[in-house]
Amino acid sequence: MILLDTHIRVTWILLGRDALKPNIASAIEEADRVVVSALSSFDVILSVKGRKLDLPLSTDEWIKEALAPSAIECLPVTCSIAQRSVNLTDIHRDPADRMIIATTLEYNAHLASCDTAFPNYPELSGYLLMG
Numbered sequence: 348m349i350l351l352d353t354h355i356r357v358t359w360i361l362l363g364r365d366a367l368k369p370n371i372a373s374a375i376e377e378a379d380r381v382v383v384s385a386l387s388s389f390d391v392i393l394s395v396k397g398r399k400l401d402l403p404l405s406t407d408e409w410i411k412e413a414l415a416p417s418a419i420e421c422l423p424v425t426c427s428i429a430q431r432s433v434n435l436t437d438i439h440r441d442p443a444d445r446m447i448i449a450t451t452l453e454y455n456a457h458l459a460s461c462d463t464a465f466p467n468y469p470e471l472s473g474y475l476l477m478g
């Protein structure tokens with residue numbers, strides 16, 4: 348299973364395989380399951396609202412279209428994930444990123460990301476695929 352962080356998810360859906368580093372694109376294509384955290388949708392909607400991201404459709408349509416047709420599953424945020432996110436090493440304080448990391452660990456998934464802070468998390472050792 349591979350979990351896509353928000354940036355990788357948006358890039359893959361909007362720009363396609365060629366916009367990703369080859370190792371990330373291959374990992375996504377070869378994965379038995381491709382998943383995202385529910386917090387990734389929060390990130391996307393917040394970025395659109397703050398005018399940091401433009402989508403070719405409304406956020407309501409994006410949420411529907413970015414999952415089913417692309418075969419991406421959305422994993423819920425659970426109490427266990429919330430607790431795990433708070434107990435991560437204090438590298439940075441972005442709660443959405445911390446929840447995405449905690450979701451990765453909770454589901455024993457590989458995390459596809461290009462976030463330069465993620466390699467600093469010792470908890471992600473062996474789980475992180477940098478793109």
